[in-house]
Amino acid sequence: MTERVKVVTLGCEKNMVDSEIMSGLIHERGYQLVEQADDATVIIVNTCGFIDAAKEESVNTILDMAEYKQTGRLKALIVSGCLTQRYKQQLMDEMPEIDGIVGTGDFHHINTIVDEALNGKKPMKVGNPAFDYDQKLPRLVTTPRYTAYVKIAEGCDNACTFCSIPIMRGKFRSRSIESIVAEVELLASQGVREVSLIAQDSTNYGTDLYDAFMLPELLNRVSEVEGIAWVRLHYAYPGFFTDELIETIAVNPKICKYIDMPLQHSEDIILKRMRRPGRQQDARELINKIRTRIPDVALRTSIIVGFPGETEEDFNRLCDFVREIKFDRLGVFTYSSEEDTPAVRLPNHVPDDVKEWRSNTLMEIQRDVSKYNSSKYIGREIDVLVERYDGRSDVYIGRSEYDAPEIDGEVFISNCQAGIGEIQKVRVTHAYEFDMSGEGLS
Numbered sequence: 001m002t003e004r005v006k007v008v009t010l011g012c013e014k015n016m017v018d019s020e021i022m023s024g025l026i027h028e029r030g031y032q033l034v035e036q037a038d039d040a041t042v043i044i045v046n047t048c049g050f051i052d053a054a055k056e057e058s059v060n061t062i063l064d065m066a067e068y069k070q071t072g073r074l075k076a077l078i079v080s081g082c083l084t085q086r087y088k089q090q091l092m093d094e095m096p097e098i099d100g101i102v103g104t105g106d107f108h109h110i111n112t113i114v115d116e117a118l119n120g121k122k123p124m125k126v127g128n129p130a131f132d133y134d135q136k137l138p139r140l141v142t143t144p145r146y147t148a149y150v151k152i153a154e155g156c157d158n159a160c161t162f163c164s165i166p167i168m169r170g171k172f173r174s175r176s177i178e179s180i181v182a183e184v185e186l187l188a189s190q191g192v193r194e195v196s197l198i199a200q201d202s203t204n205y206g207t208d209l210y211d212a213f214m215l216p217e218l219l220n221r222v223s224e225v226e227g228i229a230w231v232r233l234h235y236a237y238p239g240f241f242t243d244e245l246i247e248t249i250a251v252n253p254k255i256c257k258y259i260d261m262p263l264q265h266s267e268d269i270i271l272k273r274m275r276r277p278g279r280q281q282d283a284r285e286l287i288n289k290i291r292t293r294i295p296d297v298a299l300r301t302s303i304i305v306g307f308p309g310e311t312e313e314d315f316n317r318l319c320d321f322v323r324e325i326k327f328d329r330l331g332v333f334t335y336s337s338e339e340d341t342p343a344v345r346l347p348n349h350v351p352d353d354v355k356e357w358r359s360n361t362l363m364e365i366q367r368d369v370s371k372y373n374s375s376k377y378i379g380r381e382i383d384v385l386v387e388r389y390d391g392r393s394d395v396y397i398g399r400s401e402y403d404a405p406e407i408d409g410e411v412f413i414s415n416c417q418a419g420i421g422e423i424q425k426v427r428v429t430h431a432y433e434f435d436m437s438g439e440g441l442s
Helices: 012-031 052-066 082-094 106-120 164-170 177-189 213-225 243-251 270-274 280-293 312-325 352-377
Strands: 005-008 042-047 078-079 100-102 147-151 195-199 232-233 256-262 298-307 327-333 381-390 395-400 411-414 425-431 438-439
Touching: 005 012, 012 078, 012 100, 012 106, 012 147, 012 195, 012 298, 042 052, 042 082, 042 106, 052 082, 052 232, 052 327, 078 082, 078 106, 082 100, 082 164, 147 177, 164 312, 177 213, 195 213, 213 232, 213 243, 270 395, 280 298, 280 312, 280 327, 298 312, 298 352, 312 352, 327 352, 327 425, 395 425, 395 438, 411 425
Parallel strands: 005 042, 042 078, 078 100, 147 195, 195 232, 232 256, 256 298, 298 327, 411 438
Antiparallel strands: 381 395, 381 425, 395 411, 425 438
16 A cells, blocks of 8 residues: 655744655655545654744644554654754654654655654664755645745854754755756746745855855846746845845845844844844944835844843833834744753843743834834735635735735735736735735736
8 A cells, every 4th residue: 555644844934845855755755645644654743943832832743643543544653853853862762652753954865764664663864964955856845836935055154042053954054056046947837936035044145155145146046037026035144134135135126125134132232142243233224224225125023032131121122122123024032941052051031921021012012013114005006926815805815025925914905806826916005013905906
């Protein structure tokens, strides 16, 4: 009987790409991919291990999937991803439900792991997380047919004191431009219109491979691929944001006027403890430079509250910073102590209830900021990528170039004349805290 495989993905978009490659390899092997876990003879859980909540979700998911050995057809439970890279032996020792383990740098061996697990060998392949992304591997994209994520690099060399990514994903390493463009060309041939370029530190792209900041060149090359309408950039490290990159985003019409640039905090003393690049004045100058050259840019950032040593005064100044800068998009995270990171050893950890209060307070401030920012779109004509139809309200729903998949707002369209996966010109009539609505134009 052909094995039936279910892949469960947790965590970030980078993990999702890894799962899509594993799915492609499994399909190429001749196994059948299935949607329902109770129908699977093999389940692969691709885990996240970034913060405590993600680890807990990963462990709970592994245990939930293991129950299908009693209630379903499950013969082998494989665990992959960041959690296995970091806790391989602990997982194997403490969770007998697991039949095989594969790390972040070895997932291209998934078929061997599955075969050995089915033969009762309890395989564990977790080596140095250094994977060669120039390899030509099959990939089954799981996002809607018109949009896809493309990894441009893996790992990270930045030694932020709170972050365990280098432990789980290794040193920063870029893919070649040729490899990335070839993948985008393949995706475009399959109907993809929007590509989101992702890396832990995208602005550092090329420095290891070409000894130069090559992100502007890569953006231009990807935008030249026939069929691609939007090129979106994620996780732009502020320390390497060059004038050339700003100019490239400003002048290339296919590059979304959307910049996802995690700052993590505003206060110099916290940034220093985090070992982040520059200080608040540097961030202010960079933001001003970006907004001056790209007036219609949507700027997303992420902030960590409750970092060790963050005082009430630090937090109040952070709130003032967010009110003043008026980020178009903002994600707020509470600090999570990650073992083996320097921040764990810092003094004056903030109580959990204080961290939660600060997170909720900052998001309330951002709600007001978002509503203010959204109002500037009223009366404007914007392009919207149509994603679905809501029959109850008889409107189509999509995203503008200022909104990334899953994490940002949506646009509700009346009189839409474009199909799903196509771009519709919309005149915005109403703006809300995070969403907008408008009329489709012919």
